[in-house]
Amino acid sequence: MTKKRVELLLPAGNMEKMKTAFLYGADAVYLGGPLLGLRAKAGNFTLEEMAEAIDYAHSIEKKVYITTNIYAQNMDLDAAREYFRSLAVIKPDALIISDLGLMRIAKQEAPEVPIHVSTQANVTNYESCQMLADLGASCVVLARELGLDEIRETVDKCELDIEIFVHGAMCMSYSGRCMMSMFMTNRSANRGECTHPCRWQYHVVEQQRPGEFIPVEEDERGTYIFNSKDLCTIYELDQLIGTGVSSLKVEGRMKSVHYVATVCKAYRQAIDAYYQAPEDFQANDQWIRELKIVSDRDYCTGFYFGPPTGDDHNYGDYDVERTVKFCAKVIGYDEERMSLVLEQRNRFFVGDRLEILRITGFNTTFEVDRMWDDKDQEIDYCPHPRQIIRVPYREPLPEGTLIRVCRED
Numbered sequence: 088m089t090k091k092r093v094e095l096l097l098p099a100g101n102m103e104k105m106k107t108a109f110l111y112g113a114d115a116v117y118l119g120g121p122l123l124g125l126r127a128k129a130g131n132f133t134l135e136e137m138a139e140a141i142d143y144a145h146s147i148e149k150k151v152y153i154t155t156n157i158y159a160q161n162m163d164l165d166a167a168r169e170y171f172r173s174l175a176v177i178k179p180d181a182l183i184i185s186d187l188g189l190m191r192i193a194k195q196e197a198p199e200v201p202i203h204v205s206t207q208a209n210v211t212n213y214e215s216c217q218m219l220a221d222l223g224a225s226c227v228v229l230a231r232e233l234g235l236d237e238i239r240e241t242v243d244k245c246e247l248d249i250e251i252f253v254h255g256a257m258c259m260s261y262s263g264r265c266m267m268s269m270f271m272t273n274r275s276a277n278r279g280e281c282t283h284p285c286r287w288q289y290h291v292v293e294q295q296r297p298g299e300f301i302p303v304e305e306d307e308r309g310t311y312i313f314n315s316k317d318l319c320t321i322y323e324l325d326q327l328i329g330t331g332v333s334s335l336k337v338e339g340r341m342k343s344v345h346y347v348a349t350v351c352k353a354y355r356q357a358i359d360a361y362y363q364a365p366e367d368f369q370a371n372d373q374w375i376r377e378l379k380i381v382s383d384r385d386y387c388t389g390f391y392f393g394p395p396t397g398d399d400h401n402y403g404d405y406d407v408e409r410t411v412k413f414c415a416k417v418i419g420y421d422e423e424r425m426s427l428v429l430e431q432r433n434r435f436f437v438g439d440r441l442e443i444l445r446i447t448g449f450n451t452t453f454e455v456d457r458m459w460d461d462k463d464q465e466i467d468y469c470p471h472p473r474q475i476i477r478v479p480y481r482e483p484l485p486e487g488t489l490i491r492v493c494r495e496d
Contacts, residue, residue, distance in 0.1 A: 091333065092362065093328050093332065093333065093334065093335055093358060094114045094115055094150075094333060094334040094335065095112065095113050095114050095115075095334075095335055095337075095351070095354055095355055095358055096113065096114065096115045096116070096117060096152075096250070096334050096335065096336045096337065097113040097115075097116050097117075097337050097347060097350075097351050098116065098117060098118075098337060098338065098339045098340040098342065098347065099116035099117065099118040099140070099151075099340065099347075100118070100131075100340040100341060100342070101132070102132070102136060102139070102140060103344055104344050104347045105118060105140055105143075105144075105151075106143070106487060107344050107347050107348050107351075107487060107489070108347050108348075108351050109144065109147060109149050110348070110446060110485065110487045110488075111347070111348045111351040111352045111355065111446055112351055112352060112354075112355030112356075112446070112447075113149070113351050113355070114149060114150065115144075115149060115150035115151065115152060115180065115334075116144070116149070116150075116151055116152070117151075117152040117153070117154055117183060117336075117340070118131070118132055118137070118140065118151065118152075118153065118154065118340070119131040119132065119153070119154045119340065120132050120133070120134065120137050120153055120154075120155075120170070120174070121133060121134065121170075122155070122163075122166060122167070122170045123154075123155040123156070123157050123159070123163070123167060123170060123189065124154040124155065124156065124157065134173055134177070137151075137153065137174075137177055137179070138176075138177040141177055141178060141179055141180075144180075150180035150181075151179050151180055152179060152180055152181040152182070152183050152203060153174060153179045153181070153182050153183065154183045154205075154340075155167075155170075155171075155174075155182050155183060155184050155189060155193070156183050156184055156185040156186070156205035156207050157185075157186065157189075158185065158186050158207070159186045159188055159189050164188070164192065167189055167192050168192055168195075168196055171192055171193050171195075171196035171197045172196045172197065174197055174200065175196060175197035175198075175199065175200060178199075178200070179200060180200075180201065181200065181201040181202065181203045181225070181226065182197065182200050182201070182202055182203065183203045183204075183205050183228070184202055184203070184204060184205060184208075185204065185205035185206075185207035185208040187222075190202055190204075190222065190223070190224070194222075194223050201225040201226070202223055202224045202225060202226075203224070203225065203226040203227070203228060203250065204219050204224045204226070204227045204228060205228055206228040206229065206230055206231060206252070208227075208228075208230075209230045210227050210228075210229055210230055211229070211230045211232065211233060211237075212237075212241065213240065213241040213244040213245050215227075216241060216244075216245040216247060216249070217244075217245060217246065219247070220245065220246050220247045224247060225247055225248060226247055226248035226249070226250055226333065226334070227245075227247060227248075227249055227250065228250040228251070228252075228336065229241065229249060229250070229251055231251075231252055231257065231258075231318075231389055231390060232390045233390060233391075234390055234391055234392065234393065235326060235327070235330055235391050235392065238251060238330045238332065238391075239329075239330040239331065242330055242331040242332060243331065248332075248333035248334065249331070249332045249333055249334075250332065250333060250334035250335075250336055251327065251330075251332050251334075251335065251336065252318060252335075252336045252337075252338055252389075253318070253320045253321075253324070253327060253335040253336065253337065253354065254317075254318055254319055254320065254321070254337045254338065254350055254354065254378075255317060255318055255337055255338025255339045255342075255350075256317050256318070256338055256339070257315045257316070257317060257318050257387075257389060271284045272284065315387060315389075315395060316384050316385045316386055316387040317382055317384045317385070317386050317387070318338070318386070318387065318388070318389045319378060319386035319387070319388070320388055320389075320391065321353060321354065321357050321370050321374050321375070321378065322370045322388075323388060323391065323392075324354070324357045324358065324361060324368070324370070325361050325365060325368035326391075327391070328358070328361055329365075335354065335358070337350055337351070337354065342381075343381075343413070344413075344416075344489070345381060345413035345489060346381045348444055348489050349377050349378070349380060349381045349444065350377075350378065350381060352377065352444070352446070353374040353377045353378055356374060356447075357370065357374055373449065380411055410493060410494060411442055411491040411492065411493050411494075412433055412491060412492050412494070413432055413433060413489060413490075413491055414431065414432055414433040414434070414435045414441070414490055414491060414492040415429040415430060415431050415432055415433075415435070415441075415476075415489075415490040416429065416430045416432060416487065416488070416489055416490065417429060417484045417485070417486055417487065417488040417489075417490065418430050418475070418486060419486065420480075420482075420483035420484070421477055422483075424477065424479070425479060425480065425481060426459070426477040426478060426479050426480060427477065427478050427479075427480045427483075427484060427490075428475065428476075428477055429475070429476050429477070429478060429490060430473055430474075430475060431469040431471070431472065431473060431474040431475075431476060432472070432473070433492070434468060434469060434470065435455070435468065435469065435492040436455070436467060436468040437455050437456065437457065437458050437466075437467050437468065438454070438455065438456075439454070439455050439492050439493070439494070440452050440453070440454050440455075440492070440493045440494075441453055441454070441455060441478075441490050441491065441492055441493065442490070442491040442492075442493050443484065443488060443490060443491075444488065444489040444490070444491060445488070446485055446488065452493060453480060455478050456479065457478070457479055458476055458477070458478050459476060459477045460474065460475070460476055461474070461475040461476070
């Protein structure tokens with residue numbers, strides 16, 4: 088049986104990020120609503136916004152999956168029933184669930200909506216996948232702790248779709264089931280309130296030496312002994328697709344719209360390059376540059392090629408790309424004056440060189456020689472967040488295209 092083309096799945100923390108993900112090549116997005124999601128602070132969608140998002144996605148033949156993947160307690164169940172009934176009405180393409188109780192309720196209240204089992208369920212073998220298929224799941228997001236051979240065997244022996252993560256932050260606990268946030272801040276990561284204490288700086292102190300900080304693979308910023316480098320598999324994407332998985336997932340519902348666009352474009356181009364010539368696949372320098380632009384951490388490949396080593400926790404001197412910064416978004420074009428209409432996101436000046444994060448193909452640059460505000464006054468820079476401005480450019484660009492400012496500092 089010929090495997091279907093792999094899906095590229097992006098996070099959508101809000102409507103703008105969702106539309107940006109689709110613009111830059113995502114096949115599907117996952118987003119959270121007012122209940123049962125694991126990102127309580129992600130700017131989640133209301134029911135009305137979810138309905139609008141689903142209608143928009145379906146109008147352009149894209150998909151929307153709703154995250155309902157907390158580990159529920161008794162006090163959550165009545166609200167969950169009502170919530171699933173509401174979701175059934177707006178018809179998402181799947182519900183992402185980790186809790187078996189919630190899965191049962193979803194089958195009762197929204198029987199027509201497919202169920203994708205979250206990575207939070209810690210599925211690590213094909214027998215678990217088969218059991219979940221028997222319970223009505225159509226897709227399983229495997230635990231992040233599996234290697235390529237295990238993934239390939241699971242795909243071969245399963246009757247449902249398999250999804251894996253290809254990019255984004257890694258959690259220091261098994262597939263994200265962490266208790267650090269609850270212990271240190273009384274906010275549970277497993278109920279959508281993670282405060283990310285694994286990203287905080289730590290030192291080791293010996294009992295008889297109070298105040299004496301012992302270094303543990305530290306750099307000038309401190310020691311990060313509880314978290315890893317971020318996941319990046321663009322170099323090895325051909326091997327991941329070769330396992331037969333159905334979906335490649337990017338982490339980051341709390342990341343910026345710039346992150347969504349940049350990562351989406353890189354992986355879209357990589358996936359398309361793979362299918363064009365699988366035997367000749369090789370990551371190119373432009374993809375790598377793009378992924379460095381939107382990360383403050385170095386990258387690793389997680390567990391795909393063996394257990395992580397100490398180096399996967401060692402930040403060292405990461406070569407972060409700091410020469411470009413997201414500064415504006417295209418919202419229209421003034422044909423009469425041959426000018427892009429932009430919504431400002433970060434300050435830039437006349438004389439700056441701007442880079443267009445093109446939806447396909449190579450990015451291009453141009454210099455800003457003039458600029459006008461929304462009152463048609465010529466200005467030297469745009470000082471106000473989300474200010475509407477115009478800059479001369481020879482041709483229209485698709486609405487939603489992101490613009491960066493390039494500087495050497």
